[in-house]
Amino acid sequence: MKKVRVGIWGVGRAGWGMHRKEIARFPEMLEIAGCCDLIPERMEKMCAEVPGCKAYANIDDMLKADDIDLISVATRSPDHVAHVIKALESGKFVFAEKPIGINYAEVLKLKEASEKHPGKLFCRQNRRLEAAFQHVSEIIASGKLGDVYLIKLSRHAFQRRFDWQSLTSFGGGQLNNWGPHLIDHALQFIKAPLKSVWADLRTVNASGDAEDHVKAILTGENGVIVDIEISGGMALPCPVYAVYGNKGALIAQTEKEFKVKYLDLEKCTPKPAASAETPALDAGFSSSKGMEWIEETIECNPASGVTLNDIYKYVYLAIREGVEFPVKNEEAFEVARVTELIRNAAGQQ
Ligand SMILES: NC(=O)c1ccc[n+]([C@@H]2O[C@H](COP(=O)([O-])OP(=O)(O)OC[C@H]3O[C@@H](n4cnc5c(N)ncnc54)[C@H](O)[C@@H]3O)[C@@H](O)[C@H]2O)c1
Numbered sequence: 001m002k003k004v005r006v007g008i009w010g011v012g013r014a015g016w017g018m019h020r021k022e023i024a025r026f027p028e029m030l031e032i033a034g035c036c037d038l039i040p041e042r043m044e045k046m047c048a049e050v051p052g053c054k055a056y057a058n059i060d061d062m063l064k065a066d067d068i069d070l071i072s073v074a075t076r077s078p079d080h081v082a083h084v085i086k087a088l089e090s091g092k093f094v095f096a097e098k099p100i101g102i103n104y105a106e107v108l109k110l111k112e113a114s115e116k117h118p119g120k121l122f123c124r125q126n127r128r129l130e131a132a133f134q135h136v137s138e139i140i141a142s143g144k145l146g147d148v149y150l151i152k153l154s155r156h157a158f159q160r161r162f163d164w165q166s167l168t169s170f171g172g173g174q175l176n177n178w179g180p181h182l183i184d185h186a187l188q189f190i191k192a193p194l195k196s197v198w199a200d201l202r203t204v205n206a207s208g209d210a211e212d213h214v215k216a217i218l219t220g221e222n223g224v225i226v227d228i229e230i231s232g233g234m235a236l237p238c239p240v241y242a243v244y245g246n247k248g249a250l251i252a253q254t255e256k257e258f259k260v261k262y263l264d265l266e267k268c269t270p271k272p273a274a275s276a277e278t279p280a281l282d283a284g285f286s287s288s289k290g291m292e293w294i295e296e297t298i299e300c301n302p303a304s305g306v307t308l309n310d311i312y313k314y315v316y317l318a319i320r321e322g323v324e325f326p327v328k329n330e331e332a333f334e335v336a337r338v339t340e341l342i343r344n345a346a347g348q349q
Pocket residue numbers: 009010011012013014015018036037038039042059074075076077079097098099124126176177
């Protein structure tokens with residue numbers, strides 16, 4: 001099958017540091033055929049590193065190039081919608097970095113453009129492929145934890161962010177930065193329309209004016225709650241995943257390993273019936289009698305075998321073999337809508 005030839009628009013930390021390396025993992029499937037950046041040295045560096053890559057100082061020339069199939073938009077966040085629409089209008093396939101837009105009104109324009117060019121847009125919600133997310137989803141689906149009612153997702157650090165990602169005028173802030181990843185995870189876990197959104201956004205430690213601390217509580221109509229915290233203001237981190245069900249729980253301090261504790265139902269005796277009688281003086285306040293537990297430490301290694309860095313393989317499979325891309329565009333648009341609900345709930349417009 002013919003390789004997918006990629007033109008990278010924006011050779012920055014994402015374009016150079018992530019897209020280039022992810023494409024290089026699948027040399028039979030994809031190759032970088034062009035790049036475009038405002039900084040000539042960055043294009044020279046890409047062309048020196050990747051044989052066959054051509055530098056385009058003018059994006060219109062890259063969009064016209066016959067030997068490029070897919071444009072990966074990895075420019076700054078506020079430019080994504082305009083750049084993705086321009087690339088879609090050139091007739092090429094487009095891979096849109098997150099956040100796909102920085103407000104929902106403009107994301108709706110992107111949605112409209114994608115509908116005019118069906119099958120051409122892929123949204124880079126790449127953390128959908130994160131191994132820990134995959135494995136935690138598999139453990140929940142196994143039923144070990146029972147009915148899951150609360151999930152806490154945290155990415156904590158104490159960092160002094162001072163680049164454009166710390167400035168609101170450039171679409172910075174953790175809600176646009178890590179937000180799309182964890183909101184996507186939350187919506188996948190809830191699996192129901194949202195009933196309510198509560199949020200708090202604040203700047204704790206970053207140099208700019210954009211929030212570096214996001215707290216959002218999403219509740220589904222099915223009662224499932226996901227509590228999201230993304231912070232650059234927390235010197236001691238909480239677990240990245242904490243999942244609570246009516247038969248057990250999972251805690252992951254890092255994305256590498258999970259502690260799981262759940263009832264051994266074959267050995268447990270039935271729950272005592274509730275009683276209105278006055279308890280005996282030595283009855284205590286609850287009973288752990290008859291509860292037998294299974295405790296496991298599980299190394300992250302999802303049965304799906306998928307990892308974060310595989311995303312370009314799925315772009316290839318979608319373009320060349322018609323395999324459904326793991327992230328539906330509607331899901332990415334919903335992430336953008338919920339991002340805005342969070343901003344509004346926190347009192348920001
Ligand atoms: N999916 C992920 O895991 C992930 C990770 C990191 C960053 N990102 C996203 O990638 C985007 C870029 O982030 P970054 O950290 O690489 O930013 P960056 O500032 O490091 O890089 C952006 C690059 O785009 C170039 N550029 C800007 N405007 C341009 C234009 N009009 N034409 C051509 N080149 C242009 C800049 O010169 C720069 O080289 C952000 O939206 C960010 O949210 C995604």
